[in-house]
């Protein structure tokens with residue numbers, strides 16, 4: 001099963017993709033995480049992407065398309081994948097279609113996580129992750145079970161993203177409304193577009209997703 005998750009910054013795409021990965025045995029492919037790994041590694045792609053990401057703009061389509069195409073070819077994607085943060089523009093959606101056709105693959109579900117813009121700002125402001133294993137948390141909605149200690153690996157160091165500041169979040173939201181929302185009609189025409197209420201609690205959103213995926 002291959003699926004696409006849509007939602008503005010902070011909608012819960014990453015949170016839900018990690019859960020679906022565990023329950024459905026399909027791999028989360030987050031283009032944001034991939035780009036951040038390139039930035040951390042100091043690669044040429046990472047150097048090009050860093051400044052663009054910090055301002056909240058979208059990185060050029062050609063960089064993303066090549067990156068996702070080679071990732072889908074990896075062995076761990078053979079049972080299915082969750083596209084988290086891709087496609088984000090019409091050219092990316094069209095390239096995805098042609099690359100999947102070439103690979104003999106298809107998209108089974110396209111799910112939009114709907115949230116209010118105000119809620120998303122609160123979510124992003126409170127988000128942090130374990131510096132060791134990357135497990136995601138929130139100051140209010142998803143605290144570690146023991147204060148200051150990662151549930152998954154016991155790590156005690158946490159980080160916050162460089163683009164989780166008011167200016168970049170505003171630009172990310174604008175990019176979502178201007179460049180990503182318009183591609184919903186592309187998937188509606190294909191009869192693939194579905195929705196969940198992202199304002200519900202994290203577990204309730206997962207239940208809605210599981211109901212759609214069967």
Ligand code: AP5
Pocket residue numbers: 007008009010011012013014015016031032033035052053054056057058059060061064084085086087088092123124126127128136137138139141142163172198199200201202205
């Ligand atoms: P990316 O990393 O994809 O960021 P984003 O789309 O802005 O999404 P986020 O990761 O911020 O949010 P999320 O929906 O995953 O929310 P989360 O689950 O963490 O992209 C970053 C940048 O990379 C882009 O700006 C761009 O520059 C570049 N990029 C990436 N892909 C690209 C592409 N295809 N083309 C061009 N450029 C690209 O949840 C947020 C917080 O809320 C968490 O703390 C969580 O615990 C909490 N939370 C989640 N769900 C709930 C809930 N239901 N109730 C309460 N709290 C909740």
